[in-house]
Amino acid sequence: MRSGDVIRIARDRAGLTQQQLASRSGRPRETIARWESGRQAPSLEAVSALVAECGLDLVLRLTENDTTLTDRVREQLGLSPPKRLARLLPRETVREARRSLRWLADARTPTIVLGQVGAALLGAPQRPDIAQVEFVAEDPLAMDRELRAAGLAAVDVEDRWREVDVREPWTLQGGGTLALARNVPGTGDYRDLKRSASHVDFDARTRVLVAHPRDLLRIADASTRESEHARAPGLQALLEVSYA
Structure with missing residues (x-):
């Protein structure tokens, strides 16, 4: 990096x-x-x-040189966004992710995709642990109303009731899960992430805004979730290969 x-x-x-x-x-x-x-x-x-x-410490760590992740990033970048997901996830899971992404693409409230699916869309090499599509919204209250009006079902999980690093899952009829993120550590949520976000065309009907890999890495470093920390090496490799 x-x-x-x-x-x-x-x-x-x-x-x-x-x-x-x-x-x-x-x-x-x-x-x-x-x-x-x-x-x-x-x-x-x-x-x-x-x-x-900036109120932070720079921590350095020396490890054996391993090009595995950068090689896999190059392979992923040679594929289209849907094929990147297809290489990492089962077919039905990809279909569910497509439904979720399409719903966001059609939503009235502006959003930015982040999380493991967002990273995979950009070419990150690691297999997502979960297929829910995480996102931040320009207006979380308006998005909450839109989700309810569209008939999505709220999922009652512990992450929904956190004070920081909130994830509010909603399930789509027919399959697929969205997770509205709030108070994401290390960020100012939508307005902050929008500065460097870029559009990804998943298919002819589905264009979404995805957070920059540097911002996804920022989130991973600031998060208290081990699952986020585990994503950092793949995001670093993505930055080195495609954003050098």
């Missing part, structure tokens, strides 16, 4: 603009912009200092 991505992830987790980080660190905003864009590479000491100004 590029040093610029580390700085950007830390800055976004802290909710700082480049100018605010510049004021805290005493470094020119233009320098921070060059580092984040990859036009110039900062020293390790500079990265660590900027991360500290």
Whole structure:
């Protein structure tokens, strides 16, 4: 992962603009912009200092060089989004994910897909543990009303009643599960994630907005869920291959 991505992830987790980080660190905003864009590479000491100004610690770990994940990312990126899912999930599960994505594509309330299915759509190599399509909404209250009006069934699980990192699952008639995410750690939810999100065309009828891999990695790092932490290596590989 590029040093610029580390700085950007830390800055976004802290909710700082480049100018605010510049004021805290005493470094020119233009320098921070060059580092984040990859036009110039900062020293390790500079990265660590900027991360500290964001209230975080930079933790390094040396491991054996293993290209397995990057090789799998390249294979996934050679496929269309539906084929990426088909390679990772059973056929019926892919059909359920398609129903969920299509519902979001047709929804009136703007949304951004995240989670394991979102990562897989972008080319992440790891098999999703669950096929529910997680998303944030521009207006969570409007989305809640829209889900109810459409006849989706609310699923009563512990994640629905958290104060932070909330997931509110809803099931579709005919199969498929959506999960409205709120108070996602390390983010400002929809408005924050929209800045770097991109459209993914799943099929001719289904276009959804998906969070940037860097933001998905930010979520994984900030989350208290082990299932999210386990996704970090695949997201790092995706960043290295396709967003270098």
